[in-house]
Amino acid sequence: MKKKVLLLGGAWEKQAQLKSMLVRLKYAVLESGRAIHSEAPDLVLLDMRGEEPPCWERLHSLKQEQGETPVIVVGEKKIDSIVTAMKMGASNYMSEPFDAQDLKSVLMNIIDEHHLVSEIAALNEIAKEQPSWLLSSSSPAMNEVKKIVEQVAGTDVTVLIRGESGTGKGVVARAIYLHSRRREMPFVKINCAALPKELLESELFGYEKGAFTGAYQRKAGKFGLAHEGTIFLDEISEMHASLQAKLLHVLETGEFSRLGGEENEKVNVRIIAATSSHLESAVRSGLFRDDLFYRLNVVAIRIPPLRERKEEIPLLAEYFLRQYHHEYNKTYRPLTPEILAAFIHYDWPGNVRELENFIKRVVILGEEHCNLPLLLSKGTLSNGQTDSSPFSLKQVSRDVAKKLESEVIRKVLNQTRWNRRKAAEILKISYRSLLYKIKEGGLETSSS
Structure with a gap:
C-alpha cells in the first residue's frame, strides 16, 4: 500500500516539481485543502521556499491540525529558519539543491521512525490492558511466580524469565512492568531470534547517517526509545556474541553507541530478558557469555509448563473462551464435558499458547471441527499408561x-x-x- 504524502504551499512550478518526484518514488500525493479532512497522510511536506519572511504561523497551525503526523519543511538554506522550524516541531528541514533520491531517503527514515514510535505507543497500551490471567492462578507454582513478580516489580533489578515456549513469559514481563515505577514510560519488546545479527544491532541501538548503504539519516534504536522505561529482550539466548558484549556494556555503564557512531549515549532503562533455552549449557559450550549471564540472572523466574499446573486449565480455558466469543462477536457457548476432559488429560506441549489457539478454533469453527479424538489420543491416558479403568x-x-x-x-x-x-x-x-x-x-x- 502506497504511503500518503500531503503536499502544501510553494509556488505552482515548485509544487509540481515536488509532486513529480513523489509520484516517481511511488508515493500517493494528497491534494491540499480537502485532504486534511478526508484522508490521513503518513507525512506532510510543507514548501516554504520563496517566502520572505517565512509564515511560521502556518507550520504552527499545521502541527495542531495534524497532531503526531510528521512534517518536513522545504525552505531556504538559512540557519535561523532551520532552527525555528525544528523548534516548532518539524521532523526535518530540506533546502535546495536536492534530488529524488535525497527526498526518498528523508521520507523513508521519517515515516519508518514515526511508525516505530507509534508501534511502541501501541505496545504500551497493549501492555497496560494485558489481563493478569497468568498471575491470578490456582496453582501453587504460579502463586510463587506471582510473589516474586510483586517483590521485584518495585525495583529496577534485572530479571531473567525462564520457561518453555508458550508458557507466558511475555505476560510475566508485562506484569512486572505494570507494577513497576516505570509503568507510565515505554515498554519495548524485541525478539532476539527473529532478526539476523546485523539487523538486530541496528534495531537495538540505532544507527548514524552513513553507517551503511541506505543509512541516509540517523535512526533511534529500541534502547533509545525505551529510555526511562523497560525493554524486554525475548529469546536472549539467540543473541550473537558481538551483541552480547554490547548489551553487557549497557548493563554495566548505562551507555551504548549507535551503529557507525563515535560517541556514547546515556540511557536509563530496565532490562527484562527471557529464554526458553538452558543458558547454563550455552555458557559451558561458549555460545553465551558467562559475565552477561550473571548480569542477567540477578533474579530468575521460572514459568512452569502447563502440564505441571493442570488445575489451571479449566480457568484458562474459560478465560480464553469468553475473550474470543467477545472478540469474534459469537454467542457464548460453554465447553462440553468431553472437551474439558480432553483438555485435562492432554499434556499441551505448546503450553498456554497452544491452549489459547485451540480455544480460538473452537469459538470460530465449533467443537465438531476441532479434531477432539486426535486431542484425546494424544492425552496422557494413551501415552504408554496402562489404565484399564474406564474414562469417566x-x-x-x-x-x-x-x-x-x-x-x-x-x-x-x-x-x-x-x-x-x-x-x-x-x-x-x-x-x-x-x-x-x-x-x-x-x-x-x-x-x-
Whole structure:
C-alpha cells in the first residue's frame, strides 16, 4: 500500500516539481485543502521556499491540525529558519539543491521512525490492558511466580524469565512492568531470534547517517526509545556474541553507541530478558557469555509448563473462551464435558499458547471441527499408561469442581487471614463443612 504524502504551499512550478518526484518514488500525493479532512497522510511536506519572511504561523497551525503526523519543511538554506522550524516541531528541514533520491531517503527514515514510535505507543497500551490471567492462578507454582513478580516489580533489578515456549513469559514481563515505577514510560519488546545479527544491532541501538548503504539519516534504536522505561529482550539466548558484549556494556555503564557512531549515549532503562533455552549449557559450550549471564540472572523466574499446573486449565480455558466469543462477536457457548476432559488429560506441549489457539478454533469453527479424538489420543491416558479403568467424564468434572472449590476457599481464607468462622459466613456454609473441606482439599498443609 502506497504511503500518503500531503503536499502544501510553494509556488505552482515548485509544487509540481515536488509532486513529480513523489509520484516517481511511488508515493500517493494528497491534494491540499480537502485532504486534511478526508484522508490521513503518513507525512506532510510543507514548501516554504520563496517566502520572505517565512509564515511560521502556518507550520504552527499545521502541527495542531495534524497532531503526531510528521512534517518536513522545504525552505531556504538559512540557519535561523532551520532552527525555528525544528523548534516548532518539524521532523526535518530540506533546502535546495536536492534530488529524488535525497527526498526518498528523508521520507523513508521519517515515516519508518514515526511508525516505530507509534508501534511502541501501541505496545504500551497493549501492555497496560494485558489481563493478569497468568498471575491470578490456582496453582501453587504460579502463586510463587506471582510473589516474586510483586517483590521485584518495585525495583529496577534485572530479571531473567525462564520457561518453555508458550508458557507466558511475555505476560510475566508485562506484569512486572505494570507494577513497576516505570509503568507510565515505554515498554519495548524485541525478539532476539527473529532478526539476523546485523539487523538486530541496528534495531537495538540505532544507527548514524552513513553507517551503511541506505543509512541516509540517523535512526533511534529500541534502547533509545525505551529510555526511562523497560525493554524486554525475548529469546536472549539467540543473541550473537558481538551483541552480547554490547548489551553487557549497557548493563554495566548505562551507555551504548549507535551503529557507525563515535560517541556514547546515556540511557536509563530496565532490562527484562527471557529464554526458553538452558543458558547454563550455552555458557559451558561458549555460545553465551558467562559475565552477561550473571548480569542477567540477578533474579530468575521460572514459568512452569502447563502440564505441571493442570488445575489451571479449566480457568484458562474459560478465560480464553469468553475473550474470543467477545472478540469474534459469537454467542457464548460453554465447553462440553468431553472437551474439558480432553483438555485435562492432554499434556499441551505448546503450553498456554497452544491452549489459547485451540480455544480460538473452537469459538470460530465449533467443537465438531476441532479434531477432539486426535486431542484425546494424544492425552496422557494413551501415552504408554496402562489404565484399564474406564474414562469417566463425570469423574473429571468432579475433580475439576473440587479443585475450583478448593481455590475459592483458599482465597476467602487468605482474605480473612484464616478466620474460619468469618470465611464460613462469606462462603455461606457451616463451620463444620468448612473444616471438612479444608482437610479434604489439603489446605491446612499448603498454608503452613
